[in-house]
Amino acid sequence: MLAPARRLVRNRIGFAGFVLCLAVVIAASFAPLLATHGPREQVVRDRFQGPSTTYLLGTDNFGRDVYSRILYGFRTSIAVAFGAVGLASVLGSGAGLAAAFYGGWVDRLIMRLMDVLLAFPIILLAIAVLAVLGPGSANTALAIGIVYLPIFARLARGPALTVLSWDYVSAARALGAGGARIMARHVLPNVMAPLLVQLTVSLSTAILVEASLSFLGLGTQPPTPSLGLMLAESRDFMVLSPWTSLFSGLAILVASLGFNLFGDGLRDIVDPALRGVDN
Amino acid sequence: MSTYVIRRLLDLGFVLFGVSVLIFLMLRLIPGDAVAIMLGANIDITPERVEALRRQLGLHLPMHEQYVQWLGGVLRGDLGRSVWTGRPVTDEILGRLPVTLQLSAMALCFAIAVAFPLGILAARARGGGADAFVRLASIVGLTVPSFWIGVLMLYATSMYLPTWPTIGYVPFAEDPWGNLARMILPTIAVSLPMIAGLTRILRSSLLDVLSLDYIRTGRAKGLASRSLFYKHALRNAMIPVITVIGVQVGYLLSGVVVIEQVFAIPGLGRLVIGAINERNYPLAQGVILVATVVFVFVNLLVDLAYAWIDPRVEYG
Numbered sequence: 304m305l306a307p308a309r310r311l312v313r314n315r316i317g318f319a320g321f322v323l324c325l326a327v328v329i330a331a332s333f334a335p336l337l338a339t340h341g342p343r344e345q346v347v348r349d350r351f352q353g354p355s356t357t358y359l360l361g362t363d364n365f366g367r368d369v370y371s372r373i374l375y376g377f378r379t380s381i382a383v384a385f386g387a388v389g390l391a392s393v394l395g396s397g398a399g400l401a402a403a404f405y406g407g408w409v410d411r412l413i414m415r416l417m418d419v420l421l422a423f424p425i426i427l428l429a430i431a432v433l434a435v436l437g438p439g440s441a442n443t444a445l446a447i448g449i450v451y452l453p454i455f456a457r458l459a460r461g462p463a464l465t466v467l468s469w470d471y472v473s474a475a476r477a478l479g480a481g482g483a484r485i486m487a488r489h490v491l492p493n494v495m496a497p498l499l500v501q502l503t504v505s506l507s508t509a510i511l512v513e514a515s516l517s518f519l520g521l522g523t524q525p526p527t528p529s530l531g532l533m534l535a536e537s538r539d540f541m542v543l544s545p546w547t548s549l550f551s552g553l554a555i556l557v558a559s560l561g562f563n564l565f566g567d568g569l570r571d572i573v574d575p576a577l578r579g580v581d582n
Numbered sequence: 583m584s585t586y587v588i589r590r591l592l593d594l595g596f597v598l599f600g601v602s603v604l605i606f607l608m609l610r611l612i613p614g615d616a617v618a619i620m621l622g623a624n625i626d627i628t629p630e631r632v633e634a635l636r637r638q639l640g641l642h643l644p645m646h647e648q649y650v651q652w653l654g655g656v657l658r659g660d661l662g663r664s665v666w667t668g669r670p671v672t673d674e675i676l677g678r679l680p681v682t683l684q685l686s687a688m689a690l691c692f693a694i695a696v697a698f699p700l701g702i703l704a705a706r707a708r709g710g711g712a713d714a715f716v717r718l719a720s721i722v723g724l725t726v727p728s729f730w731i732g733v734l735m736l737y738a739t740s741m742y743l744p745t746w747p748t749i750g751y752v753p754f755a756e757d758p759w760g761n762l763a764r765m766i767l768p769t770i771a772v773s774l775p776m777i778a779g780l781t782r783i784l785r786s787s788l789l790d791v792l793s794l795d796y797i798r799t800g801r802a803k804g805l806a807s808r809s810l811f812y813k814h815a816l817r818n819a820m821i822p823v824i825t826v827i828g829v830q831v832g833y834l835l836s837g838v839v840v841i842e843q844v845f846a847i848p849g850l851g852r853l854v855i856g857a858i859n860e861r862n863y864p865l866a867q868g869v870i871l872v873a874t875v876v877f878v879f880v881n882l883l884v885d886l887a888y889a890w891i892d893p894r895v896e897y898g
Binding site: 316415416418419422423424425426427430431433434435436507511514515518519520521531534538541542545548549551552553555556559560563564567 | 593596597598600601604605608611612613721722724725726727729730731733734736737740832833835836839840843844854855858859863866870873874877878881
């Protein structure tokens with residue numbers, strides 16, 4: 304386990320991404336400790352302030368502390384992104400493995416369903432799901448999770464088919480191993496690497512999609528602090544004070560960039576042959 | 583090639599069927615009474631109005647009959663009526679579609695026009711400062727929220743170029759200059775992730791091709807490095823780039839939906855968001871259906887172009 308860690312440190316871009324991710328996750332986890340103000344605390348007299356020692360990143364149109372709200376916004380971003388990608392990776396790769404294992408009509412049915420999901424432009428599918436479920440953070444996570452299902456299904460199925468044709472799988476089968484055991488013990492570990500890389504990169508895009516949906520007013524709802532929502536609310540007041548828009552967008556960029564760089568680094572470490580291949 | 587095309591078209595039929603079923607179910611899966619929710623914000627709702635809307639939407643029929651009726655309408659170009667304006671959804675969409683298509687097309691062209699020189703520059707200057715800068719910029723470009731860039735550009739314009747028209751839309755036929763002036767900033771914002779994605783794949787694809795034997799052979803027999811690069815390497819390097827353009831068009835449409843909101847551009851994105859906020863579900867369904875069908879056909883074109891450019895492609 305040590306060798307990959309050492310390789311990560313040596314991969315400068317990947318390591319920078321890892322540090323950014325870690326910082327964002329720490330900020331999200333310890334938001335109540337790190338925040339200088341309550342995320343909903345309003346000091347109307349201090350509206351539209353620039354950065355100062357009292358308000359590290361200034362205040363918004365209600366006189367709320369932008370720094371503290373960004374910490375709590377990271378919480379929402381991370382919770383939604385992890386929820387969505389967790390759902391998509393478990394169910395999606397489960398579906399992909401099942402398709403590979405059973406083959407035949409099960410395979411065709413599962414993969415055709417995934418093709419249908421893949422046919423939608425991502426934001427529109429997420430919007431359609433949210434139109435049915437109604438807005439809110441949990442529903443946003445569910446919507447993004449559904450959008451990402453086919454990515455993981457495809458990514459698990461391809462390599463799983465290869466592994467299933469290897470001799471040692473036949474050997475395990477001859478020894479009487481059942482389907483679930485073969486998939487869990489023999490196939491999954493061999494297809495894990497690309498899935499982990501995709502998982503990290505998907506966290507990066509899920510953060511962006513959550514921010515977009517909240518920006519559109521369909522995702523996280525006020526008064527829950529959300530980075531996309533902060534940007535949407537603050538843009539009407541940009542002429543008075545550009546700080547909130549500037550910092551909330553920057554926070555989205557930092558979170559998304561961190562996971563993207565980290566995923567990129569992981570890809571180089573896991574499989575140098577995949578270097579530079581996108582999506 | 584022809585079996586490939588036929589199988590691709592069969593797939594397409596299935597995908598379109600699946601898409602139609604999902605969009606059909608959208609209205610029917612809404613928890614509670616969708617009709618009551620749609621009319622909810624209206625003060626003068628009477629049981630008669632609820633019943634009338636229910637009949638208009640065909641909701642009194644069994645599910646499979648509803649689908650057949652709905653699909654029949656869709657195939658005849660009848661997407662139902664907007665709950666609020668009573669206008670046919672098809673008319674509402676056709677009024678907005680050109681706006682979205684213009685923005686998407688401009689962003690696509692702009693992205694290609696910027697990404698190609700950047701990708702080529704990075705590949706030619708491999709390992710140098712220009713290469714490092716392009717690589718870093720393309721990673722940041724992939725993750726930067728385009729709506730944030732849009733908001734910042736609006737701010738910068740209002741500060742430093744206050745006379746520049748930034749918000750809204752003017753049809754090209756009425757005022758070509760006013761139309762383009764308003765479209766420039768949204769085009770830049772929407773195309774950023776695509777520029778980043780294309781630059782990246784073009785660079786790595788060029789580097790892959792440049793390391794192949796036939797390039798070395800070309801060099802050994804004394805071909806000028808310029809013609810070797812542009813005539814021999816670039817053409818082969820295009821193949822993965824075309825795939826990525828197809829993938830990116832999906833992201834492009836997603837970006838357009840959000841950017842229309844930033845610049846108050848009356849396209850399909852604003853239409854669908856407004857429809858959902860007003861619980862105008864037939865309109866929302868119509869927009870999502872039309873945009874998805876457009877996207878499916880764009881992908882089909884990309885796949886066919888891919889098979890045409892690279893004869894090695896077989897149906898996998």
